[in-house]
Amino acid sequence: MWTLDIRKWIKGQEAKIGQVFRSVALEVEASVIARTPVDTGRARGGWQSEMIGNVLSGKGLVFTLVNNVPYILKLEYGGYPPGPKIVGGYSAKSPKGMVRVTMAEFPGIVAKKAASAR
Numbered sequence: 001m002w003t004l005d006i007r008k009w010i011k012g013q014e015a016k017i018g019q020v021f022r023s024v025a026l027e028v029e030a031s032v033i034a035r036t037p038v039d040t041g042r043a044r045g046g047w048q049s050e051m052i053g054n055v056l057s058g059k060g061l062v063f064t065l066v067n068n069v070p071y072i073l074k075l076e077y078g079g080y081p082p083g084p085k086i087v088g089g090y091s092a093k094s095p096k097g098m099v100r101v102t103m104a105e106f107p108g109i110v111a112k113k114a115a116s117a118r
Contacts, residue, residue, distance in 0.1 A: 016117045018055040023113045024106075025051055025063040031102040031109075032065060036075065037093030039085070043069050065099075076100065 029049050036044040046069040053061035074080055076097040078089035087095050 014059065015056060018059075018061065020110070020113045020117045021061045021063070022051065022055050023117075024110055025049070027109050027113070028063070028102055028106065029065055031105070032098045035094055035098035035101060036067075037091040043067065043072060043075055046072065 029047070033044060033047050036047070038044050046067045048066050048068075050064045051061070052064075053059060055061065075091055075094065076099055080086045080089050080091070085092050090096070
């Protein structure tokens with residue numbers, strides 16, 4: 001029956017959405033972590049992620065990436081006093097932040113992952 005074929009196709013598309021979502025989330029997480037400057041390793045090790053929803057159906061998907069180290073906002077937005085490892089208030093190792101740089105790349109990450117799922 002024709003309606004069953006449409007439902008089957010929709011289920012397949014939902015599964016692809018879930019796969020793309022998971023793949024994008026993992027790449028975003030890896031990118032942010034890799035860009036996090038390392039002095040003691042505490043900030044890089046402080047990232048925690050959570051994926052909520054049904055990846056298999058592609059429904060209700062939410063990805064959260066947080067870091068609770070007290071100085072993470074200074075690493076992202078600057079505000080450090082001058083010092084040997086500081087450039088314009090930012091860590092010299094990541095002067096443009098980690099999350100903002102990754103989010104600027106987000107549309108390209110999504111496009112690349114979606115294209116590979118076709």
